[in-house]
Amino acid sequence: MKKIEAIVRPSKLEPLKDALMHLDLKGMTISEVRGCGNQHGWKEYYRGSEVAVNMLPKVKFELVVTDEMVKDTIDTIIETAKTGEVGDGKIFVYPIEDVIRIRTGESGYVAV
Numbered sequence: 001m002k003k004i005e006a007i008v009r010p011s012k013l014e015p016l017k018d019a020l021m022h023l024d025l026k027g028m029t030i031s032e033v034r035g036c037g038n039q040h041g042w043k044e045y046y047r048g049s050e051v052a053v054n055m056l057p058k059v060k061f062e063l064v065v066t067d068e069m070v071k072d073t074i075d076t077i078i079e080t081a082k083t084g085e086v087g088d089g090k091i092f093v094y095p096i097e098d099v100i101r102i103r104t105g106e107s108g109y110v111a112v
Contacts, residue, residue, distance in 0.1 A: 001096040001109055002070050006061040007035065008081040008089040013059045019080040020063070023072060026112040029062040038086055058089065064096055064112050 008016060013030070020028060034055040044051050065073050074091055082088055101111035 003094040004063045005092040006077045007058050012081045016080045031060045033060045
């Protein structure tokens with residue numbers, strides 16, 4: 001199993017959520033986050049003082065998928081979230097050792 005985290009533009013929330021639902025995933029977690037990367041934000045002026053606005057709004061998708069689903073999931077994220085501009089986001093892939101469903105005690109991918 002792998003955990004996939006994708007940080008994308010807020011405008012891609014609905015299109016990406018819809019695209020991922022077509023992959024027959026067991027579920028996903030979506031969070032509104034703030035951060036910066038190569039984009040580094042921009043400068044604004046507040047009461048005559050320059051202020052760096054470098055924590056930009058983003059959306060984080062978190063999914064746990066089987067090893068066989070990793071490539072299709074990543075391809076779907078890229079196809080849906082890519083604009084070609086700086087700030088499109090990043091995808092991180094982590095190994096998952098186990099998952100346990102609290103209610104039943106089931107473990108493994110069946111617990112996702």
